[in-house]
Amino acid sequence: MTNLSIPALRQTCANCSLANLCLPVGLDQEDLKLLDNLVAKRRVLNKGEHVFDVGHPFDRLFTVRSGAFKTTVLNADGKQDIVGFYLPGELFGFDGISERKHQVTAQAIKTSSICEIPFEPLLRATGRIPDLLRQLFSLISEQTLPEAAIRLNHTAQQRLAAFLLSLSKRFKQCGYSETEFNLPMSREEIANYLGLAPETISRLLTHLYAEGILSINRRHIILNDLEQLQTIHCSGH
Amino acid sequence: MTNLSIPALRQTCANCSLANLCLPVGLDQEDLKLLDNLVAKRRVLNKGEHVFDVGHPFDRLFTVRSGAFKTTVLNADGKQDIVGFYLPGELFGFDGISERKHQVTAQAIKTSSICEIPFEPLLRATGRIPDLLRQLFSLISEQTLPEAAIRLNHTAQQRLAAFLLSLSKRFKQCGYSETEFNLPMSREEIANYLGLAPETISRLLTHLYAEGILSINRRHIILNDLEQLQTIHCSGH
DNA sequence: CGTTCTCTTGACAAGTCTCAATAATTGTGG
DNA sequence: CCACAATTATTGAGACTTGTCAAGAGAACG
Numbered sequence: 001m002t003n004l005s006i007p008a009l010r011q012t013c014a015n016c017s018l019a020n021l022c023l024p025v026g027l028d029q030e031d032l033k034l035l036d037n038l039v040a041k042r043r044v045l046n047k048g049e050h051v052f053d054v055g056h057p058f059d060r061l062f063t064v065r066s067g068a069f070k071t072t073v074l075n076a077d078g079k080q081d082i083v084g085f086y087l088p089g090e091l092f093g094f095d096g097i098s099e100r101k102h103q104v105t106a107q108a109i110k111t112s113s114i115c116e117i118p119f120e121p122l123l124r125a126t127g128r129i130p131d132l133l134r135q136l137f138s139l140i141s142e143q144t145l146p147e148a149a150i151r152l153n154h155t156a157q158q159r160l161a162a163f164l165l166s167l168s169k170r171f172k173q174c175g176y177s178e179t180e181f182n183l184p185m186s187r188e189e190i191a192n193y194l195g196l197a198p199e200t201i202s203r204l205l206t207h208l209y210a211e212g213i214l215s216i217n218r219r220h221i222i223l224n225d226l227e228q229l230q231t232i233h234c235s236g237h
Numbered sequence: 238m239t240n241l242s243i244p245a246l247r248q249t250c251a252n253c254s255l256a257n258l259c260l261p262v263g264l265d266q267e268d269l270k271l272l273d274n275l276v277a278k279r280r281v282l283n284k285g286e287h288v289f290d291v292g293h294p295f296d297r298l299f300t301v302r303s304g305a306f307k308t309t310v311l312n313a314d315g316k317q318d319i320v321g322f323y324l325p326g327e328l329f330g331f332d333g334i335s336e337r338k339h340q341v342t343a344q345a346i347k348t349s350s351i352c353e354i355p356f357e358p359l360l361r362a363t364g365r366i367p368d369l370l371r372q373l374f375s376l377i378s379e380q381t382l383p384e385a386a387i388r389l390n391h392t393a394q395q396r397l398a399a400f401l402l403s404l405s406k407r408f409k410q411c412g413y414s415e416t417e418f419n420l421p422m423s424r425e426e427i428a429n430y431l432g433l434a435p436e437t438i439s440r441l442l443t444h445l446y447a448e449g450i451l452s453i454n455r456r457h458i459i460l461n462d463l464e465q466l467q468t469i470h471c472s473g474h
Numbered sequence: 475c476g477t478t479c480t481c482t483t484g485a486c487a488a489g490t491c492t493c494a495a496t497a498a499t500t501g502t503g504g
Numbered sequence: 505c506c507a508c509a510a511t512t513a514t515t516g517a518g519a520c521t522t523g524t525c526a527a528g529a530g531a532a533c534g
Contacts, residue, residue, distance in 0.1 A: 076395065077395075137334045152389065156521075156522065195388075196522075199524085200521095218531075235313075436491075455512090
């Protein structure tokens with residue numbers, strides 16, 4: 001499942017294939033070396049393993065190198081609500097900055113690997129790397145307006161279409177196909193994230209398949225008509 | 238409606254009654270003076286007036302001095318979705334950091350006043366004021382995990398209870414009563430924010446009134462039983 | 475190869491939306 | 505200052521989307 005061999009885990013930010021995605025965007029060779037020294041550990045996690053839990057002290061950020069992660073909170077009902085999915089090249093762990101303790105739990109949803117970036121050294125490095133601070137603010141604030149708010153006023157079909165388009169876009173960004181990929185998460189996880197029942201996801205996928213908009217077999221999905229998916233996202237059909 | 242007289246608008250961060258809420262938290266007198274010099278303009282807006290629009294260049298943050306603001310996006314359907322409300326002492330405008338252009342539109346929902354904080358000078362000031370950077374990250378990341386995601390998996394009643402409790406808590410924080418206040422927003426705005434129909438809000442409020450949990454007359458609301466409201470938020474009743 | 479988990483599909487129930495009418499409030503112009 | 509218009513809020517009836525419960529099929533796992 002993992003796309004990275006062990007030697008790949010030893011590589012530096014400078015030759016990381018995701019360098020144009022996570023933090024190093026816009027940094028020159030010199031800056032990259034500085035940043036690379038910060039990235040302390042590169043770690044592999046199996047499905048279900050936790051990166052951190054609610055309440056754990058925050059002292060570093062994480063970037064996905066391969067695989068996928070989800071973040072969850074215990075909601076008022078006492079159930080786990082999925083609040084985010086993270087794909088290769090994406091940064092997570094910001095939730096801990098405010099209280100110096102994590103507000104969410106993060107775990108691998110398949111065998112995955114991450115880079116760890118100590119936060120205090122990172123902040124100190126903003127003094128030496130001019131663009132790093134803006135870069136950081138950028139990455140954080142991008143997550144400030146997540147799809148969550150937008151999901152609320154949409155139908156189940158619109159939400160699912162938006163979700164699939166989001167995955168497509170993000171897989172494309174990290175170099176995979178935008179039309180054919182494996183869903184890293186289960187129907188139940190998608191449902192939870194979108195605020196729907198798993199059965200509804202199943203039915204909607206069947207429906208989209210019947211219309212020829214996509215092909216799906218278990219986790220393997222092919223998006224045949226991105227444009228129509230976009231139309232569904234917008235107008236509901 | 239406005240709680241501030243004109244002279245009040247000339248006051249400095251150091252003697253602002255909201256100083257312990259917005260940016261200055263934890264700063265000493267010396268730092269406050271530095272910060273105060275940054276706060277360029279204090280401005281009054283009437284109901285409906287825009288602070289900024291989607292696409293407008295971002296170069297400053299805003300704190301609410303009095304009144305209330307909402308931020309909206311044009312969703313896929315072409316309708317305005319409310320993504321946030323801001324009460325006195327709260328900071329907004331972060332949405333523009335990433336793209337250097339605002340991702341949302343911000344407007345006053347009643348006669349209100351704001352302080353403007355130029356962003357670049359603020360970032361430069363983080364070099365001189367040690368705690369300011371963490372403070373900033375703190376405030377931004379607090380908004381990263383908004384109620385939005387949590388709202389999704391809750392019933393209409395749970396969402397409304399959560400919304401009222403949130404308002405209560407925030408009004409308390411800025412020195413108002415936590416049990417009696419005027420809703421700054423209309424039923425329709427509440428509905429939009431919660432992803433419900435305005436009629437549903439009306440019915441739920443009537444229902445909560447019938448149970449003695451709150452009294453409501455137009456915008457004026459009295460929360461008689463915060464605890465039971467909390468119970469509803471959690472278990473649905 | 476059986477156990478477990480995930481996914482699919484159906485029938486029914488329930489929550490919420492839409493449409494519509496009315497009432498109350500606010501704003502406006504004479 | 506009053507009367508009319510426009511907006512906002514309430515309430516009801518019916519429809520529709522989505523959730524719940526249940527059963528069964530298929531895949532994954534040990």
